[in-house]
Amino acid sequence: MTEDSDDTPVPVPWTGLSAEALRGVVEAFVLREGTDYGAHEFTLAEKVEHVLAQLRRGEAEIVFEARLGTVDILPVQRSARRRDR
Numbered sequence: 001m002t003e004d005s006d007d008t009p010v011p012v013p014w015t016g017l018s019a020e021a022l023r024g025v026v027e028a029f030v031l032r033e034g035t036d037y038g039a040h041e042f043t044l045a046e047k048v049e050h051v052l053a054q055l056r057r058g059e060a061e062i063v064f065e066a067r068l069g070t071v072d073i074l075p076v077q078r079s080a081r082r083r084d085r
Contacts, residue, residue, distance in 0.1 A: 009063035012071070014055045017062075025062060026051045029073045 014022055030047040042050070051073060054060040064071050 007067055009065050009072070009074075012062040012064050014062055022052075023048065025071055026055075026073070028071075 017025065026048050027044065030044065030051060051060065054075075055062070055073070058076060060073050060075055062071060062073050
């Protein structure tokens with residue numbers, strides 16, 4: 001494995017995760033400091049459902065960054081651009 005390959009985010013199919021793991025990843029994502037949902041306040045459950053809907057529609061994807069050992073959820077266009085680097 002080359003050093004460059006460690007910088008490439010690896011897509012993680014959300015359908016391959018258990019319901020509990022998927023919920024944990026999405027909850028961790030929406031609870032991060034700095035996540036902005038605009039002027040309207042949403043509950044945790046609503047935020048989680050919004051992200052799950054984006055995953056289902058193919059607008060967002062879960063990615064694993066090996067170098068950092070982190071999991072993130074990114075818009076599909078942005079995540080594809082990161083893999084192209």
